[in-house]
Amino acid sequence: MIDIHCHILPGLDDGAESMEMACAMAEMAIADGITHVIATPHASQEYAFIPKLVRARRDELQARFEGRLALATGCDFHLSFENLQSIRLDPTRYTLHQKSYLLVEFADYAIPPSLDQALHELQLAGLQPIITHPERNPLIRAKSERLFRWLRQGCYVQVTAQSLLGRFGKSAQMKAEEWLDVGAVHFLASDAHNITSRPLQLKETFDQVAGSRGEETARFLLEENPRAVFEGKPLPWVPELDESTEETLPARRRKRFWIF
Ligand SMILES: [Fe+2]
Structure with a gap:
């Protein structure tokens, strides 16, 4: 399996606190059957993103796991005004493995209408936005239509693997299941931060799916699409989106959720 979203690099954000923890996370990933990892530190108001430093930490960790785990770098890109200005000047500064895909994270408390335009601008710059864990965002959960619009616009969606195991609550789990059902999910990733509550593991979710x-x-969700991102190629699997929203889903489908 290939993980396109995790906070394994030490001392850069709220992920691994030390090189020892980063090594423990890497060992955990290898034991879980993960072969490639894209380390994606935050770029937000709280955490500065310094590519040179990110690259140095990656090289140090990679040297310890040569031949066992392939490590690339990317960014958990917070969609802020400052970040948008910065990415305009240097589009691949923040992208996954310095190719064309970009993880995009929204704030939990407000999604301004200008976001649609911001995503469009990223696309015009040749980037392919991947909306990260919308199932954990109450505002998007409450309005699937918003997410579907971004999908129709050509964005992709990454759900946190642990959401499907119920580790982010029942609402996130049910929404993740529902969006999988309607073809609105393209990737599952760990978004790992440590070795306890946010582990670098995907196998349990793989087995469940x-x-x-x-x-x-x-x-497709845990290997093939992530591999395409790693290599900067078109996704081999983009399911057709069933545009019915939760409210308009036929009774038959609604009933299926109750059975779950
Ligand atoms: Fe993250």
């Missing part, structure tokens, strides 16, 4: 939706779907 393989059990409920088939192994092929699990492979």
Whole structure:
């Protein structure tokens, strides 16, 4: 499996606190069957993103795991005015493995209408935005239509693997399941921060998705689409979006959620 979103690099944000913890997270990933990881430190008001430093930490960690785990760098890009100005000057500064895909994170408390335009501008700059864990955002959960609009606009969606295991609460889990059902999810990733509450593991989620939706779907979400991102290639799997919103889903489908 390939993880496109995690905070494994030490001392850069609220992820790994030390090189020892980063090594423990890497060992955890290897034991879980993960072969490639894109380390994505935050770029937000709280955490400065300094590519040179990110690269140095990556090189140090990579040297300890050569031949066992492939490490690339990217960024957990907070969609702020300052970041947007910065990315205009240097589009690949923040992208995953310095290719064309960009993780985009929204604030939990406000989603201004100008976001649609901001996403569009990123696309015009040749970038492919990946909306991160919308299932954990109460504002997006309350209005799937907003997310679907971004999808129609050509954005992609990454759900946190642990959300499907219920570790971010029932609402996030149900919404993640529902969006998987309607073809609104393209990636599952760990968003790991440590070795306890936010571990660098994907296998349990892989098994759950393989059990409920088939192994092929699990492979696309956790291997094939992430590999395309790693390599900067077009996604091999983009399911057709069923544009019915929760409110307008046929009774038959609604009933299925109750059975779950
Ligand atoms: Fe993150």
